[in-house]
Amino acid sequence: MKQQGILAVVSGFSGAGKGTIMKALLEKYDNYALSISATTRKPREGEVHGREYFFLTVDEFETLIANDQLIEHARYVNNYYGTPRSYVEEKMAEGKDVILEIEIQGALKVKEKFPETLLVFVVPPTAEDLKNRLVGRGTETMEVIEDRMNRAIEEAEVMDSYDYILVNETVEKAVEDLHNLIQSQHMKAENNEARIKQMKEELHAIVGK
């Protein structure tokens, strides 16, 4: 009675530690598949096609849209971003729990299309931690940091449309919390319809004897 995988969307403030949590989760457990987004933006230094993103031309991307081969897509700053449908569906059918690490706008679209999607929003323990992490990276200008903080304010307005809030106190704890959360979705009644049906049939067969 192999169950289909869970579809989980993980979003969160820039600097909340999503990327680190995802990396540690995938290293620790082998039941997850991380969906890779497609984009028309140019690869940055060190980015690899099929690892960070599938880097596509506008034509290629628009063909995916036309053929309904994206679960969700959006435009940011003149570039397309989207989630290819085939990878997600294949992995879920294999029983893998698929994680999409996408923006709020895309997350809400996925939830609309697939209401059983688990939406998780990652936050640092406090807003001060968020600022400290962005400053601590040492790679961002003050202008970028302010921009991120302003975006966090906007994102905070919709964070309660997510199902669950993951507080990133330590990476280890956040990984365990996220793993336990996703795994407990397998216990949902609607994910156990085959088992429930079989149980009913077995009970009838035994009592009918």
Add this chain to the structure above:
Amino acid sequence: MKQQGILAVVSGFSGAGKGTIMKALLEKYDNYALSISATTRKPREGEVHGREYFFLTVDEFETLIANDQLIEHARYVNNYYGTPRSYVEEKMAEGKDVILEIEIQGALKVKEKFPETLLVFVVPPTAEDLKNRLVGRGTETMEVIEDRMNRAIEEAEVMDSYDYILVNETVEKAVEDLHNLIQSQHMKAENNEARIKQMKEELHAIVGK
């Protein structure tokens, strides 16, 4: 930012192993409080007032009903059974996760009153296991076993109105699954409204500086 406790109702087929799981869960973790039901039936050999049940007179029980001091109550075979409200509310306010081990009828009433209640239904891996466990106890007559199996058939019809299905393969795994399930409820957005509000205020304060 101390959170209120979770209210979880655990039901399941007679012989599915609920009692053993509850006992092991409460021994292993100290964040749970098991609610004790009130009843007007007479105590059986070895049962202690305040441990298995609060044994009340019909008058006492009807006073609780009249004063809205029960979360749910029902009559079975001329006896009242019910869940005292004060214990549940006090423990939840203390931050304890409260577990009610009650029948389906009561469980659905609690869910109606408190929609955020987590309903968990415990099943053995197969119906054959259920029969074997009932037979294996060695304390039940064949008539009682048949009665329990017939009741399982009735209960199986409503088990999909529960939120989660807990398959009791081993007690150790069932305890961990139940613990992880209940603990992940603390991450629900609606259980983190205070945190979300505080995060918004902190972000505004930092950016406003």
